[in-house]
Amino acid sequence: xxxxxxxxxxxxxxxxxxxxxxxxxxxxxxxxxxxxxxxxxxxxxxxxxxxxxxxxxxxxxxxxxxxxxxxxxxxxxxxxxxxxxxxxxxxxxxxxxxxxxxxxxxxxxxxxxxxxxxxxxxxxxxxxxxxxxxxxxxxxxxxxxxxxxxxxxxxxxxxxxxxxxxxxxxxxxxxxxxxxxxxxxxxxxxxxxxxxxxxxxxxxxxxxxxxxxxxxxxxxxxxxxxxxxxxxxxxxxxxxxxxxxxxxxxxxxxxxxxxxxxxxxxxxxxxxxxxxxxxxxxxxxxxxxxxxxxxxxxxxxxxxxxxxxxxxxxxxxxxxxxxxxxxxxxxxxxxxxxxxxxxxxxxxxxxxxxxxxxxxxxxxxxxxxxxxxxxxxxxxxxxxxxxxxxxxxxxxxxxxxxxxxxxxxxxxxxxxxxxxxxxxxxxxxxxxxxxxxxxxxxxxxxxxxxxxxxxxxxxxxxxxxxxxxxxxxxxxxxxxxxxxxxxxxxxxxxxxxxxxxxxxxxxxxxxxxxxxxxxxxxxxxxxxxxxxxxxxxxxxxxxxxxxxxxxxxxxxxxxxxxxxxxxxxxxxxxxxxxxxxxxxxxxxxxxxxxxxxxxxxxxxxxxxxxxxxxxxxxxxxxxxxxxxxxxxxxxxxxxxxxxxxxxxxxxxxxxxxxxxxxxxxxxxxxxxxxxxxxxxxxxxxxxxxxxxxxxxxxxxxxxxxxxxxxxxxxxxxxxxxxxxxxxxxxxxxxx
Amino acid sequence: xxxxxxxxxxxxxxxxxxxxxxxxxxxxxxxxxxxxxxxxxxxxxxxxxxxxxxxxxxxxxxxxxxxxxxxxxxxxxxxxxxxxxxxxxxxxxxxxxxxxxxxxxxxxxxxxxxxxxxxxxxxxxxxxxxxxxxxxxxxxxxxxxxxxxxxxxxxxxxxxxxxxxxxxxxxxxxxxxxxxxxxxxxxxxxxxxxxxxxxxxxxxxxxxxxxxxxxxxxxxx
Numbered sequence: 012x013x014x015x016x017x018x019x020x021x022x023x024x025x026x027x028x029x030x031x032x033x034x035x036x037x038x039x040x041x042x043x044x045x046x047x048x049x050x051x052x053x054x055x056x057x058x059x060x061x062x063x064x065x066x067x068x069x070x071x072x073x074x075x076x077x078x079x080x081x082x083x084x085x086x087x088x089x090x091x092x093x094x095x096x097x098x099x100x101x102x103x104x105x106x107x108x109x110x111x112x113x114x115x116x117x118x119x120x121x122x123x124x125x126x127x128x129x130x131x132x133x134x135x136x137x138x139x140x141x142x143x144x145x146x147x148x149x150x151x152x153x154x155x156x157x158x159x160x161x162x163x164x165x166x167x168x169x170x171x172x173x174x175x176x177x178x179x180x181x182x183x184x185x186x187x188x189x190x191x192x193x194x195x196x197x198x199x200x201x202x203x204x205x206x207x208x209x210x211x212x213x214x215x216x217x218x219x220x221x222x223x224x225x226x227x228x229x230x231x232x233x234x235x236x237x238x239x240x241x242x243x244x245x246x247x248x249x250x251x252x253x254x255x256x257x258x259x260x261x262x263x264x265x266x267x268x269x270x271x272x273x274x275x276x277x278x279x280x281x282x283x284x285x286x287x288x289x290x291x292x293x294x295x296x297x298x299x300x301x302x303x304x305x306x307x308x309x310x311x312x313x314x315x316x317x318x319x320x321x322x323x324x325x326x327x328x329x330x331x332x333x334x335x336x337x338x339x340x341x342x343x344x345x346x347x348x349x350x351x352x353x354x355x356x357x358x359x360x361x362x363x364x365x366x367x368x369x370x371x372x373x374x375x376x377x378x379x380x381x382x383x384x385x386x387x388x389x390x391x392x393x394x395x396x397x398x399x400x401x402x403x404x405x406x407x408x409x410x411x412x413x414x415x416x417x418x419x420x421x422x423x424x425x426x427x428x429x430x431x432x433x434x435x436x437x438x439x440x441x442x443x444x445x446x447x448x449x450x451x452x453x454x455x456x457x458x459x460x461x462x463x464x465x466x467x468x469x470x471x472x473x474x475x476x477x478x479x480x481x482x483x484x485x486x487x488x489x490x491x492x493x494x495x496x497x498x499x500x501x502x503x504x505x506x507x508x509x510x511x512x513x514x515x516x517x518x519x520x521x522x523x524x525x526x527x528x529x530x531x532x533x534x535x536x537x538x539x540x541x542x543x544x545x546x547x548x549x550x551x552x553x554x555x556x557x558x559x560x561x562x563x564x565x566x567x568x569x570x571x572x573x574x575x576x577x578x579x580x581x582x583x584x585x586x587x588x589x590x591x592x593x594x595x596x597x598x599x600x601x602x603x604x605x606x607x608x609x610x611x612x613x614x615x616x617x618x619x620x621x622x623x624x625x626x627x628x629x630x631x632x633x634x635x636x637x638x639x640x641x642x643x644x645x646x647x648x649x650x651x652x653x654x655x656x657x658x659x660x661x662x663x664x665x666x667x668x669x670x671x672x673x674x675x676x677x678x679x680x681x682x683x684x685x686x687x688x689x690x691x692x693x694x695x696x697x698x699x700x701x702x703x704x705x706x707x708x709x710x711x712x713x714x715x716x717x718x719x720x721x722x723x724x725x726x727x728x729x730x731x732x733x734x735x736x737x738x739x740x741x742x743x744x745x746x
Numbered sequence: 747x748x749x750x751x752x753x754x755x756x757x758x759x760x761x762x763x764x765x766x767x768x769x770x771x772x773x774x775x776x777x778x779x780x781x782x783x784x785x786x787x788x789x790x791x792x793x794x795x796x797x798x799x800x801x802x803x804x805x806x807x808x809x810x811x812x813x814x815x816x817x818x819x820x821x822x823x824x825x826x827x828x829x830x831x832x833x834x835x836x837x838x839x840x841x842x843x844x845x846x847x848x849x850x851x852x853x854x855x856x857x858x859x860x861x862x863x864x865x866x867x868x869x870x871x872x873x874x875x876x877x878x879x880x881x882x883x884x885x886x887x888x889x890x891x892x893x894x895x896x897x898x899x900x901x902x903x904x905x906x907x908x909x910x911x912x913x914x915x916x917x918x919x920x921x922x923x924x925x926x927x928x929x930x931x932x933x934x935x936x937x938x939x940x941x942x943x944x945x946x947x948x949x950x951x952x953x954x955x956x957x958x959x960x961x962x963x964x965x966x967x
Binding site: 158159162163164165249250251252254255341342343435436437438439440441442443444446447458462577578580581 | 758759761762764765768769781798799801802803804857858859860861887889891942944945947948949950951952
């Protein structure tokens with residue numbers, strides 16, 4: 012053998028030594044394979060877990076937080092919303108359609124595992140420029156994968172975002188968030204309690220797809236030509252099976268037929284069996300011959316680590332087993348009794364140890380025995396070395412600057428315009444009749460309703476946001492600003508930000524700069540979440556996003572969930588009216604550091620990023636909510652917040668949305684540095700009664716001023732921009 | 747609510763069944779979901795085959811669904827002259843089952859399309875359009891990959907001459923022959939259409955034109 016088995020499976024020598032010590036003996040190959048997948052970066056969060064502890068994760072309304080299958084909040088009247096976000100980056104880089112499709116499938120299972128009906132999906136895509144042939148292929152495959160799976164499984168894709176940048180050419184990112192609703196008293200946990208309870212495997216048969224997906228694929232970077240050989244590690248999705256699984260599981264959970272349930276995702280049966288047993292501090296016997304297989308002659312380690320999709324593991328009292336099997340038969344879903352919950356054993360220190368035992372058949376040969384907690388909870392945790400980039404100080408000394416006479420602001424603006432409607436028109440975004448504001452707005456606004464809970468008095472706003480350029484220039488303030496932007500995106504739809512989930516997409520954690528970026532980013536998000544009082548209720552960390560030794564820009568992506576009363580009519584927030592005044596609300600900011608203009612268009616990463624005052628940002632969020640919900644009294648015809656592309660892009664989009672011109676008043680303050688500055692803690696609105704808005708802002712101690720008016724059929728920024736509406740429409744890119 | 751009840755057929759993979767129940771309720775019609783293994787449609791005044799991906803749409807949309815036990819009853823129900831409506835995937839199922847002529851092939855742009863389109867009422871004697879003025883323009887969402895209606899030239903000529911084109915796209919989104927969005931059988935009691943009327947029944951979404959169609963369906967029961 013050229014290298015030891017543990018190395019081939021992705022464990023280091025130190026980790027293997029630790030395993031020998033914990034186990035007190037040499038593991039056999041089945042046991043080693045199970046430990047390797049469970050101790051992978053993807054499953055164990057070993058490089059990030061100690062840093063993630065700083066996130067605020069609690070609140071009176073938080074029913075489930077990080078560590079559960081999904082974060083869950085209660086919104087009132089016993090109505091609960093479940094939300095979860097995950098990355099599926101590496102699979103999508105190799106096999107875009109299936110990578111994205113199974114990303115959707117996996118995140119949906121997390122939602123219905125807690126007993127909630129999935130009612131919305133959002134996707135956040137980060138792709139290389141479309142003039143790169145491979146990026147183009149990846150992008151089209153990803154969109155088709157989301158469309159093909161999401162539409163067929165029957166969950167609407169109500170929002171998301173797409174960014175093209177060169178940093179993602181070899182390592183695209185596919186992050187998907189799912190949201191579900193239920194009654195708070197119907198929530199279920201992933202726990203195998205009750206000695207003697209039966210373990211039932213529900214859903215698809217098990218094949219060789221996805222073996223080692225979490226370790227071989229998701230927990231290492233890419234080298235040239237290596238990607239092709241990793242393709243068998245990508246799972247294959249079947250949305251029809253998942254649709255049946257959703258209906259079967261929701262009926263099981265609604266009728267309280269199971270005591271615990273866990274979906275099979277990364278690390279497959281190894282993960283679901285060990286986590287449910289460890290959560291209940293119980294042991295479990297698992298019988299391999301009971302697992303329905305789709306391929307011949309599968310090895311025990313293949314069965315235990317396969318990531319075949321559309322499978323669930325349920326823990327059921329013996330007296331309910333027949334009913335459970337009958338419900339599954341009704342929905343035409345295969346269900347098999349595959350094991351039993353056992354008493355924990357007494358460990359050497361006298362404490363109970365739940366042992367996961369893998370047997371070839373009930374009463375047959377024991378093929379492997381590992382403490383469930385050793386697999387699920389006891390991976391080594393690392394505080395890896397971190398260091399800022401060597402050129403950080405020098406970069407920050409100089410602001411990006413351009414030969415102003417040579418700058419054509421109009422050209423920059425045109426480069427930034429993008430029409431995503433051809434993407435989201437491929438996604439069903441109206442199923443369930445809940446969509447009030449669909450894709451393309453600052454956030455999606457959907458009814459909180461489902462067949463199970465009926466109609467409610469609530470609506471929720473959802474927004475997925477990230478900005479790698481801000482985070483590359485300054486991961487702390489960039490990440491904080493990302494949270495502020497996301498909170499404002501839901502606030503301008505009138506919703507109070509209630510919870511947030513994240514995908515932290517970073518490079519190789521064995522590079523000190525990447526660890527520094529990750530720590531700074533977590534600290535920045537923590538500061539912003541604390542100031543805005545938005546708990547982080549779940550998320551994932553995707554590391555090793557590198558190719559050929561180059562790490563991607565740090566890309567923390569957040570999805571913010573906001574809640575509001577159901578509006579009594581369609582909110583009028585995107586139809587700027589001729590004659591209305593344009594106001595900017597929030598502190599004056601200028602500077603191009605971290606902007607699309609500087610980083611993406613000019614390759615300039617210099618300068619100090621804007622620092623959003625977090626206390627003021629929290630006030631601004633509340634003000635945005637009162638403007639949006641009180642749009643009648645404030646005479647508001649359009650309201651939005653500044654983000655990537657700055658005021659210039661924000662006004663262009665406002666003009667395009669309403670088909671009206673916007674003219675800014677002449678002012679010395681209007682320079683390239685101000686109109687393309689992206690500080691997100693600013694709102695722009697169009698109003699017929701500017702005085703009412705100015706007065707209310709002043710009452711809250713928030714800066715606000717009139718900067719122009721809705722007028723004519725051109726976007727005009729004196730001395731900088733003068734483009735007709737037709738010009739703007741023509742400039743909107745459609746790849 | 748009227749005392750008349752509508753059966754909403756549910757195959758594994760159907761996903762618009764609850765939306766149709768809500769849409770019908772908004773025009774005052776009670777309905778009940780009927781699983782595809784049921785064979786008894788007694789007591790129902792109308793049948794809706796809703797949208798979705800019956801049996802995963804594997805092989806071809808509707809190709810497997812037509813063999814579901816419920817379909818023999820649906821065919822009998824329709825042949826007896828009772829109001830039978832197929833929406834989107836339901837339209838595909840009705841063509842596969844032989845209740846409506848022609849077929850739905852992949853959209854001309856080879857892309858799934860979820861968007862709101864304008865259609866015009868092209869005949870006023872079907873269960874979905876009775877009493878609605880010819881030429882009335884309606885904004886209704888579509889949501890399909892296989893919505894490109896096609897049939898032999900003879901069939902198209904027959905549909906046109908017998909006034910059986912129920913709805914026509916004003917700006918053909920999918921390549922359908924003669925911009926056909928919906929058709930009926932000769933008696934006018936079986937209608938299939940690709941747009942989703944139930945998705946245009948909520949003032950809060952800004953789309954309400956489906957109420958007109960579903961009200962006509964109600965009045966046909």
